[in-house]
Structures are given as C-alpha cells and as structure tokens.
Amino acid sequence: xxxxxxxxxxxxxxxxxxxxxxxxxxxxxxxxxxxxxxxxxxxxxxxxxxxxxxxxxxxxxxxxxxxxxxxxxxxxxxxxxxxxxxxxxxxxxxxxxxxxxxxxxxxxxxxxxxxxxxxxxxxxxxxxxxxxxxxxxxxxxxxxxxxxxxxxxxxxxxxxxx
Amino acid sequence: xxxxxxxxxxxxxxxxxxxxxxxxxxxxxxxxxxxxxxxxxxxxxxxxxxxxxxxxxxxxxxxxxxxxxxxxxxxxxxxxxxxxxxxxxxxxxxxxxxxxxxxxxxxxxxxxxxxxxxxxxxxxxxxxxxxxxxxxxxxxxxxxxxxxxxxxxxxxxxxxxxxxxxx
Numbered sequence: 001x002x003x004x005x006x007x008x009x010x011x012x013x014x015x016x017x018x019x020x021x022x023x024x025x026x027x028x029x030x031x032x033x034x035x036x037x038x039x040x041x042x043x044x045x046x047x048x049x050x051x052x053x054x055x056x057x058x059x060x061x062x063x064x065x066x067x068x069x070x071x072x073x074x075x076x077x078x079x080x081x082x083x084x085x086x087x088x089x090x091x092x093x094x095x096x097x098x099x100x101x102x103x104x105x106x107x108x109x110x111x112x113x114x115x116x117x118x119x120x121x122x123x124x125x126x127x128x129x130x131x132x133x134x135x136x137x138x139x140x141x142x143x144x145x146x147x148x149x150x151x152x153x154x155x156x157x158x159x160x161x162x
Numbered sequence: 163x164x165x166x167x168x169x170x171x172x173x174x175x176x177x178x179x180x181x182x183x184x185x186x187x188x189x190x191x192x193x194x195x196x197x198x199x200x201x202x203x204x205x206x207x208x209x210x211x212x213x214x215x216x217x218x219x220x221x222x223x224x225x226x227x228x229x230x231x232x233x234x235x236x237x238x239x240x241x242x243x244x245x246x247x248x249x250x251x252x253x254x255x256x257x258x259x260x261x262x263x264x265x266x267x268x269x270x271x272x273x274x275x276x277x278x279x280x281x282x283x284x285x286x287x288x289x290x291x292x293x294x295x296x297x298x299x300x301x302x303x304x305x306x307x308x309x310x311x312x313x314x315x316x317x318x319x320x321x322x323x324x325x326x327x328x329x
Contacts, residue, residue, distance in 0.1 A: 017183045017195055017233060017235065019183075019185045019193040019194075019195040019231070019233075020193060021187055021191060021193050024229075025187075025227070025229045026229045026230075026231060026251040026308075026309070027185035027186070027187055027193045027195075027229065027230060027231040027251070028185075028231055028249065028251065029183055029185055029195060029231055029233035029235075029249060030233075030249075031233070031235045031247065060190070060191050060192045060193065061193060062192070062193055062194055062195055064183055064195040064196065064197070066181070066183070066196075066197045066236075067236075067238070068180065068181065068197075068238060068239070069238070069239070070238060070239040071239070071276075071277065071278060071279060072180055072181075072199075072239060072276045072277035072280075073277070073279060077196070077197060079194060079195060079196065081192060081194075100194070102196065102217065124292065124293070126216075127214065127216040127217070127293075127295055127296055128216070128295055130215075130216040130217065130295075131214070131215050131216040131295030131296075131299065134215040134216065134218060135215070142215075142260075142299050143260055143261075145294065145298045145299070146262070147287075147290060147298075149262075150262055150267070150270065150298070151284075151285070153262070153267045154267055154270050154271045154274060157264075157267050157268055157271040158271050158274070158275065161271075
C-alpha cells in the first residue's frame with residue numbers, strides 16, 4: 001500500500017474516475033471532480049462532485065487518477081480505495097482506506113520510464129520476480145515467443161488499416 | 163459473435179480513445195480501476211486488453227467475477243473533439259496469450275501506434291528479452307459488451323443514453 005501523503009498529488013489531476021459495484025454485479029464508473037478533506041480525528045475523505053453519482057453509501061469504491069500525454073508517455077496513476085459515505089445534502093464522499101500505485105513504489109504516482117533509470121531498475125526487478133512466481137505457479141514453461149513473426153504481423157495489420 | 167450495432171460517434175470513441183478505465187472486482191467486493199490500452203475488435207464485437215503475467219490481478223479478478231466495465235472518458239491524444247463519454251459493462255473471458263491470434267496482434271499494433279516511443283523497447287532484441295514478462299508474456303481479457311451507456315460530448319450534466327443492451 002502506498003504512502004497516504006500521495007493524496008497531496010490529487011491536485012495535479014483535473015478529475016478522477018469513481019468506480020463502484022451495482023446491485024446487478026456490474027461495476028460502473030463516472031468521472032468526477034475531487035477534493036481532499038483532511039480529518040485530524042480519522043481517515044481523510046475525498047469529496048466527490050459530478051453528475052448522476054447515484055451511488056449507495058456504505059459500498060466499496062475506488063477513485064482512479066491517471067494522466068498521459070499525446071504520445072502516451074508521461075504516465076502517472078494511482079488508485080484510492082475506500083468506502084462510500086454521505087457527505088452533506090446530496091453529497092458523496094470516499095472514506096480513504098489506502099492507495100495503490102502499481103509502479104513498484106509507494107512514494108510516487110509516476111510510472112517507470114527510461115528517463116528515470118533507478119525507478120526502471122526497481123520496476124524491472126520487482127516485475128521479473130513476480131513473473132517468475134507466476135511461471136512457477138503455472139508449472140509448465142511459457143512457449144517461445146516468435147518476436148519477428150509478431151513484428152511482421154503487426155506491420156501487416158497497420159498496413160491494412162492505413 | 164456478431165458486430166455491435168452502435169452509433170458512429172460511440173464507435174469512434176471505442177476505436178480511438180488511448181486508454182479506457184477498466185474496472186474489475188476482487189474477492190472482497192472491492193472494485194479496482196486502472197487505465198489500459200484497449201483494442202476494439204469490431205468484427206467480433208469485443209474489446210480486448212491484456213495484462214502482464216507479473217501483474218495478473220485484473221485477470222484473476224475477472225476470472226472470479228467476469229462482470230467488468232470500461233469507461234472511455236479521457237480523449238487526450240485521440241484527436242476527437244469533445245467526444246462522448248462511454249461506459250461499457252460486459253462479460254470478460256480470460257486466457258493466457260500463447261499463440262498471438264489476430265485480436266492480440268490488433269492490440270499490439272494499437273499500442274505501437276498510440277505509444278510510438280515503445281518501439282524502441284519492442285524492437286530492441288536485448289530489451290525485449292529483459293522485459294519479456296512485461297511486453298509479451300500476457301493474459302488477455304476479451305470483453306463482450308452487455309450494456310453500453312453514452313453521455314453527450316460536452317457532458318454538461320445530462321443523463322446517459324443506453325445505446326446497447328444484450329441478453
């Protein structure tokens with residue numbers, strides 16, 4: 001679980017994506033604006049504002065924050081997990097229970113990139129170790145990967161699409 | 163699976179949005195949402211994404227709880243002007259990517275197109291072997307939409323319109 005101080009980064013995002021689970025079992029999501037509200041006596045909460053946030057208080061939910069540039073670089077992301085609660089008349093809040101970054105570190109919302117070699121190295125080591133654990137649990141080895149054939153077929157796919 | 167009958171502007175969103183926000187539900191009933199590049203396999207009426215074997219939680223969640231959702235709400239890079247926000251709720255099939263069928267090739271091509279700098283990795287023999295576990299050893303989620311909702315392009319508080327329901 002990441003450091004709760006990452007809540008300070010929420011101001012870097014224009015909005016977040018609230019997700020919850022409907023009674024029929026399907027998840028649903030809605031983009032909303034978010035304000036962090038500190039509570040010296042308890043857990044911080046995210047005050048959520050958006051249209052048709054017809055969600056039931058008490059349910060589990062999360063808010064994803066992410067952004068990228070026009071070349072799908074400069075990736076930043078983090079997920080705040082928690083429970084939905086009423087937040088004044090017509091308002092909804094997420095009571096924060098934790099933050100997940102999925103980038104190999106708990107102190108930043110930046111995704112690893114070649115321009116940050118130490119972060120990339122940490123990501124590589126953690127990812128390789130996790131992949132080995134998956135393959136060990138799987139039992140049989142992963143089949144050989146036809147890199148050149150994949151490259152050729154990707155090029156053909158792109159040529160067909162123009 | 164037949165192609166989906168969707169409005170043209172919704173199809174544009176599914177084709178061109180760089181990342182969808184995909185939500186799966188874990189054993190504790192906790193929804194978890196992450197951005198993911200998706201490929202709209204229009205001929206089969208499905209949406210494809212894939213996760214690394216190093217980070218298989220989305221796949222495990224979807225095996226246990228196949229109802230998933232995809233929100234298309236960030237147009238950055240898509241070239242779309244004030245596109246509709248689209249929510250797809252569907253059923254996921256999960257399978258390791260072992261033989262690189264056309265939909266997976268379509269997904270790889272989509273990643274290469276949207277993230278052109280990634281070709282420095284995938285085209286480098288040393289790097290692609292080092293990051294094999296991230297780039298190529300993957301688990302696919304093939305999502306058949308059951309319900310699709312769309313909001314207006316300016317999303318000024320209007321309620322969504324249901325543009326597809328199956329089953």
